[in-house]
Amino acid sequence: MELDDLMIAAAAALGFISLCKNLLAFARWLHAALVRKPKNLRDYGLWAVVTGPTDGIGKALAFELASKGLNLVLVGRNPDKLEATSSELRERYGAAVEVKTVTADFAKLSGEEIAAAMAGATEGLDVGLLVNNAGVAYPYPRYFHEVDRELMESVLRVNLNAVVWVTKGVIDGMLKKKRGAILNIGSGSSVYVSSYPLQTLYASTKAFMAMFSRSIGLEYKEQGIDVQCQVPLFIATKMTMLRRRPLLVPSAEMFSRASVRWIGYELQCNPYWLHAVQGFVIRSLDAITIRYGSRYLKWMRKDGLEHDRLL
Structure with missing residues (x-):
């Protein structure tokens, strides 16, 4: 009996410790999401570099950062879209915000060319924030063998190669x-589910970004550089082709407002609070999520193939 009582007491103690740990984590999350003050991003420097700033999250973040008084270096592959975004920013903020543009196609440039372009574009500027936002996803879900060489190269070069070399080109100045501060826009697909079939390359590159962010974050914390990877779920952008649903799929603007509040804190986070709640549920129901998620992705693949056939 004494041994049985001891085992019961030990199990109860472990359960209590686990409960306290989860309650503490929940309390810390509530404080961060609802109470904690955002950092003054100008304390890092007067300029922010944003990749992929002409659509979706990148564009929304550029405007949000400009509203905080940061000057911007916009890096993208389409000079016309870059100029259009620059004009919009100047129209809204006037002389209060300076804007520079850099035309760079990450899918075609080598790593050293990317780093050199970034170092040249930021020379002499007080760059305090880098936002690695540029990314490429499949037009629609597909099996790995269906990913053609051009798409595969684009996903790997933009989602992996560019993140590393853009960071390399900017971090020396910091x-x-x-x-x-360095903000890497990752994906919930790399942290909330154990696998992500039919989006294999995309999810794998985002998993790399998450590990890359956590590791260099620890490397450079003592050097005064805060690194963070944000891992949102679905957002209504051209890439996802989803419509806005405020409770489940926020607009890029809604996400960007939440995003800037978290910059400079945790190594990894999901800044939009409803996404964080969804992520907790998804992770808890991993097997069910993958089963039904796979069915949905297969339906999307079928629809995409039919669309291609009609073109």
Whole structure:
């Protein structure tokens, strides 16, 4: 009996510790989401570099950062779209915000060319924030063998290669002044589910980004550089082709407002609070999520193939 009582007491103690740990994590999340003050991003520097700033999250973040008084270096592959975004920013904020543009096609440039372009574009600027937002996804779900060579190269070069080399081109300036922040826009597909079939390459590149962010975040914390990977779920953008549903699928603007509040804190986070709740449920029901998610992705694949056939 004494051994049985001891085992029961040990199990109860472990359960209590686990409960307290989860309650503490929940309390910390509530404080961060609802109470904690955002950092003054100008304390990092007067300029922010944003990749992929002409659509979706990148464009929304560019406008949100401009509203905080940051000057912008916009990096994208389409000069016409870059100029259009720059004009919109100047029209809204006037002389209060300076805007520079850099035309760079990450899918075609080598790593060293990307780093050199970034170093040249930011030379002499007080760059305090880098936002690695540029990304490529499948036009619609598909099996790995169906991914053609051009799409595969684009996903790997933009989602992997560019993140590494853009960071390489900017981080030296942050190290010299011992302050700065790097925000990498990842994906919930890399943290909330154990697998993501029919989007294999995309999810895998985002998993790399999450690990890359956590690792360099620890490397450079003592150097005054805060690194963070944000892992949102679905957002209504051209890439996802989803319509806005405020409770489940926020607009890029809604996400960007939440995003800037978290910059400079945790190594990894989901800044939009309803996404964080969804993520908890999805992770808890992993097997069910994958089963029904796969069915939905297969339906999307079928629809995409039919669309291609009609073109």
